Amino acid sequence: MSAAIGFEDWQALIQLYADYAGTVDAGHWEQWPEFFTDDCVYRVQPRENHERGFPLATLSFESKGMLKDRAYGIRETLFHDPYYQRHVVGLPRLLRADEGRYEVEANYAVFRTKLSQLTTVYNVGRSLDVVVRMPAGLKFARREFIYDSEMIPNSMIYPL
Amino acid sequence: MNAPIPRAELAASTMNWERGTSRIPFAVYNDPALHKQELQRFFYERHWCYVGLEAEIPKPGDYKRTEIGERSVILVRALDGAIHVVENACAHRGVAFCRARHGNAQAFVCPYHQWNYALDGRLRGVPMRHGVKRDGVVQGGMPADFNFADHGLTRLKVAVRGGVVFASFDHDVEAFEDFVGPAVLRYFDRLFDGRQLKILGYNRQRIPGNWKLMQENIKDPYHPGLLHTWFVTFGLWRADNRARMVMDGHHRHAAMISTRGNAGAVSEVSRVSSFKQAMNLHDPRFLDIVPEAWWNGPTAVMTTLFPSVILQQQVNSVSTRQIVPDGHGHFDFVWTHFGFEDDTPEMTRRRLRQANLFGPAGFVSADDGEVIEFSQETFEAKPAHRTLAELGGDEVADTDHMVTETLIRGMYRYWREVMAR
Numbered sequence: 245m246s247a248a249i250g251f252e253d254w255q256a257l258i259q260l261y262a263d264y265a266g267t268v269d270a271g272h273w274e275q276w277p278e279f280f281t282d283d284c285v286y287r288v289q290p291r292e293n294h295e296r297g298f299p300l301a302t303l304s305f306e307s308k309g310m311l312k313d314r315a316y317g318i319r320e321t322l323f324h325d326p327y328y329q330r331h332v333v334g335l336p337r338l339l340r341a342d343e344g345r346y347e348v349e350a351n352y353a354v355f356r357t358k359l360s361q362l363t364t365v366y367n368v369g370r371s372l373d374v375v376v377r378m379p380a381g382l383k384f385a386r387r388e389f390i391y392d393s394e395m396i397p398n399s400m401i402y403p404l
Numbered sequence: 405m406n407a408p409i410p411r412a413e414l415a416a417s418t419m420n421w422e423r424g425t426s427r428i429p430f431a432v433y434n435d436p437a438l439h440k441q442e443l444q445r446f447f448y449e450r451h452w453c454y455v456g457l458e459a460e461i462p463k464p465g466d467y468k469r470t471e472i473g474e475r476s477v478i479l480v481r482a483l484d485g486a487i488h489v490v491e492n493a494c495a496h497r498g499v500a501f502c503r504a505r506h507g508n509a510q511a512f513v514c515p516y517h518q519w520n521y522a523l524d525g526r527l528r529g530v531p532m533r534h535g536v537k538r539d540g541v542v543q544g545g546m547p548a549d550f551n552f553a554d555h556g557l558t559r560l561k562v563a564v565r566g567g568v569v570f571a572s573f574d575h576d577v578e579a580f581e582d583f584v585g586p587a588v589l590r591y592f593d594r595l596f597d598g599r600q601l602k603i604l605g606y607n608r609q610r611i612p613g614n615w616k617l618m619q620e621n622i623k624d625p626y627h628p629g630l631l632h633t634w635f636v637t638f639g640l641w642r643a644d645n646r647a648r649m650v651m652d653g654h655h656r657h658a659a660m661i662s663t664r665g666n667a668g669a670v671s672e673v674s675r676v677s678s679f680k681q682a683m684n685l686h687d688p689r690f691l692d693i694v695p696e697a698w699w700n701g702p703t704a705v706m707t708t709l710f711p712s713v714i715l716q717q718q719v720n721s722v723s724t725r726q727i728v729p730d731g732h733g734h735f736d737f738v739w740t741h742f743g744f745e746d747d748t749p750e751m752t753r754r755r756l757r758q759a760n761l762f763g764p765a766g767f768v769s770a771d772d773g774e775v776i777e778f779s780q781e782t783f784e785a786k787p788a789h790r791t792l793a794e795l796g797g798d799e800v801a802d803t804d805h806m807v808t809e810t811l812i813r814g815m816y817r818y819w820r821e822v823m824a825r
Contacts, residue, residue, distance in 0.1 A: 288765065292505070293605035299756055300605025300741045302765045306757070309686030321633035321683075323771040325778070395736065396609040398773045400765035 249341045253382075257336055257375060260382045261350060265331035268403060273318050276403060277311035281376060284308055285386045288404055290394045291369065301388075302400060314403065324401040328357040329366070331404075336373075344377035345385075352389070354404055356397070367393045367404060420790070425816035426798035426809075427790045430783040432819070433614035439732035445822050446711040447473030447729075452563055452570040452583050454713035454726050455479045455489055457740060459567060459601040465508040465523065470738075471728045472571065472712070476500050477560065479569055482523040483510070489571035490525035491558035512557070525557035566596025568724070584709065585652030587802075591659040591705050595717055597698060600745035604756060607739040609764035613776035614783070615711070615727050615735035616819075621772050622706050622714045623811035625649065625660050626795050631775065632768040634761065637683045638691055639664050640719065640768075641704060647806040654821075655800055655814030656710035662806065664693075664703040664719075690761070692754055693719045710815065720751070721758040733780060737773070739763050 249257070260279070267275050280286065289301035305311055334351035341347075349370055356366035369391035376385045389404045419429050432438065447453055453472040456479045460468050467480035469492060476492035492502045494514035501514040511528065512521040520529035530552075535545025560571040563580035570580055581589060611618065621627070628641040635641035645665040651658045685691065695703075699717075707715040714725040721741070728736040739762070743755050762769045779791075796808030800817055803810055 290606060290608070296506075296605075298603060298605030299752070300607070300759060301756075302607055302763055304756060304760055306689070307687045310690065310760075312686040313690065316683075317634075317767055322767065323631060324774050394606075394608050396607070396764040398609060398611050398764070398777055399770040401770055 256382050273315035277308045280308050281383045281385045282308045287388045294390045330355040346375045348373045367391050423798045425813045426794045429790045430787050433783040434787050443473045448573045452572050455569050455571045468506045469502050480523045488524045489560040495555040525559040527552045527556045567601045587650050588652045588657045602743045604741040607763040609737050611773045613780035615729040617776045620812050622708045625806035634768050649803045651814050654818050656818040658708050658811040660706045661702045662704045720754050
């Protein structure tokens with residue numbers, strides 16, 4: 245690891261990843277956009293597109309406002325079978341550290357449990373993230389989930 | 405060739421049609437034997453199936469692995485530039501030898517015994533064909549009358565129109581243009597007018613429902629303004645829009661054509677109180693719609709080509725959606741989003757943003773897969789029952805409005821004709 249990070253920032257970074265997973269797994273969609281900067285990028289992209297240089301992503305948002313619109317959609321407009329999500333996230337791998345800006349990669353697996361059904365592996369991959377220090381603490385300026393599970397089991401309603 | 409499946413296996417007792425095709429027996433979605441017969445009659449005989457876009461294989465040697473029905477096929481551009489579609493099954497032991505999803509090759513080689521094929525499927529090399537000499541004696545080898553020409557890969561008939569590639573296992577299939585028919589071909593040509601296409605990427609989803617349900621979903625103009633709040637709220641698809649439902653002469657293909665109308669008040673159209681009258685976007689760029697000259701009016705044209713593909717234009721978002729069945733109860737749905745070579749960077753960005761409405765996570769598409777899954781659940785549990793598709797009566801005819809299920813009735817009229825042959 246060539247990048248350097250102070251202990252306090254490292255601890256905050258670990259806390260950010262843990263809090264993010266905890267919030268999403270709890271289904272607190274209104275809090276989810278608060279992990280991001282106003283002009284953030286949030287993408288969920290099949291590995292195929294990522295590796296072949298195709299720009300299409302399954303979800304592709306370019307602002308905190310778009311994340312709020314998604315949260316509204318989940319609650320009010322997208323008819324779906326409700327399900328639980330459970331993230332298991334590996335330790336963040338620091339790719340680059342600048343003053344108040346960190347490029348981070350982390351492996352993840354998301355399990356899906358539909359009500360009264362068996363738990364299945366829903367989506368696995370890695371996130372490619374840019375985390376920046378803001379007055380309110382560390383925020384994601386960019387979160388890209390590059391997923392190996394290119395065949396989505398029917399639909400993707402909730403954010404990873 | 406596959407032996408015909410005896411009619412007796414078709415669960416005829418539960419296949420009780422009422423009122424033409426407006427009441428569809430659940431059994432059409434349920435029966436494994438019926439499914440095998442559908443594969444034969446719709447995917448492997450007399451029909452053209454979608455395999456991809458020319459832009460996916462731009463250079464000589466480029467190939468893409470895909471499926472027709474439940475058979476693996478390879479779409480490939482040969483070294484002379486010609487497009488071929490061959491079955492991914494070695495003539496020797498049946499190995500589906502091509503495992504990469506895409507790539508570039510000079511030849512196809514089966515790893516099992518190194519049989520070697522030209523990109524057009526012709527057999528070129530068989531190791532130990534002439535036997536192996538030991539102590540001056542030739543041992544083994546293929547029979548003297550082994551003819552390379554008899555043992556190539558299965559070659560499919562190919563049709564390319566407007567940069568879209570279709571193929572058929574049936575070399576007696578009618579011309580592609582006749583297959584689509586003039587009424588629907590007009591809308592095919594509107595989208596694929598000869599401009600070079602630019603691939604934007606793929607989405608893949610596995611939907612636990614019978615493959616026909618996706619054809620029905622895009623032959624059903626009734627649901628978009630009810631299931632998909634976004635369509636109504638932003639005027640993209642609602643019952644009072646100017647619309648036309650058009651079918652080919654066999655009623656197997658269709659185009660749903662709509663022109664965007666009022667955005668805004670919705671309750672007087674849908675009469676459903678749950679809609680979000682005051683829904684506003686935090687970021688309106690999701691719907692940064694810019695009309696394009698080639699539209700010639702309609703803001704949305706959804707074309708179903710039976711059995712294998714849906715062609716989507718919804719404002720600035722365009723895609724193909726391939727239907728790949730896997731047994732009677734599942735299908736894979738493969739989305740290829742694209743643009744055109746003359747798109748500005750802004751238009752490309754716009755197409756990508758609007759793609760958030762479509763696909764497995766789309767604001768107006770994710771729930772289509774969900775409702776298909778829930779329909780299939782009921783079909784499995786209650787095989788003697790039937791669905792009801794009687795909006796607009798029980799006749800089959802083009803309409804100049806969208807308050808009808810006539811396209812679904814038309815599709816099943818065709819289905820019954822073909823399955824009764």
